[in-house]
Amino acid sequence: MVAVHVLNGPNLNLLGTREPGTYGAVTLAGVEERLQRRAEAAGVDLVFRQTNFEGELVTFIQEAGIAGAGVVINAGAYTHTSVALRDAIKGVDALAIEVHISNVHAREEFRHHSYMAPVCVGVICGFGVASYELAFDAIVPLLEKRAAKAA
Template sequence: MARDVLVLNGPNLNLLGTREPGVYGAATLADVEASCRQKADALGLSLDFRQTNHEGVLIDWIHEAGRRGAGVVINPGAYTHTSIALHDAIKGTGVPLIEVHLSNVHARETFRHHSYVSPVASGVIVGLGPQGYLLALDAIAAILSK
């Protein structure tokens, strides 16, 4: 039986490949999705890959994951540093969740050093570029196997 995983991407991640390539790299979100699909297939995961620029949509998707009993890999983008509502949705649903960031947020501007998501995440992966998503899928697969 396939295990469900939602890979959720927050604001401005649709601009990957063109937005600050020195920080985020040259891979597009479509490239990241293709790699994730390949990895998910190898892990026996059913993958649902999404992106939105809207906080409320991310929250709705986390609620959906909770209802479905799905795991979540999330790159919340800038909402990482601002969204108490995202924190509350994750905590309230209890979804197993891995937080991912392409860049090392701790080596960047001070305002990026705090995450509202990390305290309610099962794990956090930062600074490894698109490879971080693949490692997050390994982690969520292990969590869902328990």
């Protein structure tokens, strides 16, 4: 069965209360509920995790990649600072999509660079929490295609 790991980095546990003008009012639990319904409808296993620790996020990426699962990752601020996350995605050849709730390109200059984008199959940003759903809908057919080739 196809599996998708949705991995969330620092401060995303505050979603729904942190800067609602930028990130909206939906909580991370609300995002998980929406994706779980989508996963059930698509017959996809969903793993949903959040951590404020970079090393733990690296481990989550490695576990997903080694298992052959797709990765939808909102690394938060680590997107702009972490070579380790980039290396984890590349190291396990993870099929990954980078996600951001806000349009990072319309924000501060330091948010315009991503270490992960070059090793991801795509980047989705600026659609609020729907960015997660768009990424899920994009990664599932890619995983199914990869699984069909392996069969």
